Amino acid sequence: MASCLMVMGTGSDVGKSLLVAGLARIAVRRGLKVLPFKPQNMSNNAAVTADGGEIGRAQALQARAAGVPLSVDMNPVLLKPQTDIGAQVVVQGRMAGTARAAEYRGWRDRLMPKVLESFARLAAGSDLVLIEGAGSVSEVNLRAGDIANMGFATLVRAPVVLVGDIDRGGVIAQMVGSHALLPEDELSLIKGFIINRFRGDVRLFDGGLTEIETRTGWKSFGVVPWLPAAARLPAEDAVALDTPRDPGPGGLKIAVPMFARIANFDDLDPLKLEPQVALTMVPPGQPLPVADLIVLPGSKATIADLAFFRAQGWDVDLAAHVRRGGRVIGICGGYQMLGRVIEDPDGIEGPAGAVPGLGLLDVETRLGGDKALIETTGTEITTGAAVRGYEMHVGVTTGPGTARPMLRLADGRPDGATGHDGRVAGCYLHGLFGADGYRAALIEALTGRRPVPIDYEASVEAALDALADHLEAALDIEALFAAAAEPVLP
Structure with a gap:
């Protein structure tokens, strides 16, 4: 069985998807066969697999970073919102029905076996499985029906790294608050944390890292500076409202x-x-x-x-x-x-x-x-x-x-x-x-006017390489991969 590492977040859109993609590219450079996995995704951006199924586009990008073909096992449960309170449920690439939010909690017992089945197949065919969580690790009000975060991690005893987004502000509270809300058996899975999207001199946050480490006992794996090149990679969950550039006369x-x-x-x-x-x-x-x-x-x-x-x-x-x-x-x-x-x-x-x-x-x-x-x-x-x-x-x-x-x-x-x-x-x-x-x-x-030729696919590859280089420089990669290989006892 492969080693695994689960990347969870203190909230939604903290950068988990791109961190997994960057780590996948790094692992491939080191000669590992790495596969991405997300137990449950919620997105209307989906990709088609070679066998005629569909998965979230974040997992498609991660698979591309890992240099492997898409598989429905990489995202066994995909929720595609149709209304504010209901979604289409796609299981292992095929539509399984629709569910309102309140009803969906009752689906856990029928979905978790599929999630574990898909994970087992990936783990049997790789050196490393990089797992992406969903939303916030500390949504304890949803824990009973959880298949996406600790509900999954506790079953497979996956080592966890927790990600917080400092660009939003309040990242110390995000980390310390998450620690305060989780029970001891779940806290034991967390090997450390990453601070993402820092603007400016990262040394200015040394005191913040010390504060988080002291209050939680977790190890810091590093601070990731803001990466403009990430904008060249496909976004999954939010439409960017950037101010359009001036295309010039005749644009x-x-x-x-x-x-x-x-x-x-x-x-x-x-x-x-x-x-x-x-x-x-x-x-x-x-x-x-x-x-x-x-x-x-x-x-x-x-x-x-x-x-x-x-x-x-x-x-x-x-x-x-x-x-x-x-x-x-x-x-x-x-x-x-x-x-x-x-x-x-x-x-x-x-x-x-x-x-x-x-x-x-x-x-x-x-x-x-x-x-x-x-x-x-x-x-x-x-x-x-x-x-x-x-x-x-x-x-x-x-x-x-x-x-x-x-x-x-x-x-x-x-x-x-x-x-x-x-x-x-x-x-x-x-x-x-x-x-x-x-x-x-x-x-x-x-x-x-004929535009200057742009190779879009090459630009995505270059952006993935830039992301991997960026993470190599910012994070303790050796410690992260060591955590993945470290067994977590029940």
């Missing part, structure tokens, strides 16, 4: 409405790297700005997000954009919204029925059937550029508009639809903008 302005249930928004990451592009994520309550291109992204609940879109007045803004001659591209749920109607006869997303779409493409979508989970390649027909990515959707889109598909996939299937004047188009392929040739052709078509 491309792209606006993306932020749906309430936006999904797979990392589709947009390659566009952010282009110097000629100003990408604006438009939050609720703000109008869609004047732009050259509006992208409607994926959605976990297309009908609900279409109603949300209209409630913001974005449908009026989009119609004005089209009248001005602006371009529109819809991806997956965004593509479905662009059609004439969306039918949900079986109540997949809520009450059964049908709703009118935005009417910009002559297609209609009928939700239902098995979820399409397919990795694929193809060609974007207008530009002739190669594309690659994955499909992840429920439903079938038909209608006259599909006679003018946006893509021709490698297996010969057409995908998507294009309007009569070519200014509005949509498809089901996530990852479309990651294709360097297509992205460059799109920018050139809209600006009249």
Whole structure:
């Protein structure tokens, strides 16, 4: 069996995902076969595995850092929120049902055996399993149904390193408070802590480290300075609201409405790297700005997000954009919204029925059937550029508009639809903008200028290497890996 190390946090979004990715890359450099694992993830950003399942995109990035193919065992339970109080439950890559938050606690007994089964398979085939926790280690009010943090760690006796985010403030209280809330048998699993996202001279926090060590008895594994290069890696849990760069005269302005249930928004990451592009994520309550291109992204609940879109007045803004001659591209749920109607006869997303779409493409979508989970390649027909990515959707889109598909996939299937004047188009392929040739052709078509070539995949690899270098310099890596190999007695 492999050694293992579990990275837990004092709260959500403290940097656990990227720390695991960086540690995975470091372990690979040292000749170890390392696999990532997250017992339970909650995210609408998912990746398709080679065997047709889905896992959280954070685990996909971690697997990439480790140089291994994706497996459903890396994230055996994935919760995909559909409403504020309910989520789709994906177990070992396949949808197992939906559950309201209050009901989900009762799922522990049926889910934990699957979690342990997946972990055992990974551990049997690797030297090191790097485990990511979820949310806060000290959510003791949720402990009875916990499969993601100490509920899992105590069963497999996993050594734990606790991460706190100093950029938020109050990191000493985060650490000491977590120590105060955990029972002794769980405290015994924690081997030490990491302070993440420090801005400035880390020596200024020496007194803080001493305070935490004195009050908890935990070892400090180090302080990780803020790393700008991390912004080049796909984000999983939060859409960045960065101020868009000035693309200069003749640059491309792209606006993306932020749906309430936006999904797979990392589709947009390659566009952010282009110097000629100003990408604006438009939050609720703000109008869609004047732009050259509006992208409607994926959605976990297309009908609900279409109603949300209209409630913001974005449908009026989009119609004005089209009248001005602006371009529109819809991806997956965004593509479905662009059609004439969306039918949900079986109540997949809520009450059964049908709703009118935005009417910009002559297609209609009928939700239902098995979820399409397919990795694929193809060609974007207008530009002739190669594309690659994955499909992840429920439903079938038909209608006259599909006679003018946006893509021709490698297996010969057409995908998507294009309007009569070519200014509005949509498809089901996530990852479309990651294709360097297509992205460059799109920018050139809209600006009249060919952009400087950017290799998006190489930029992600470079960012992972930079992350690993950063952690090597900041942390006591030898002590971390030694903790992973150290047995934890019950």
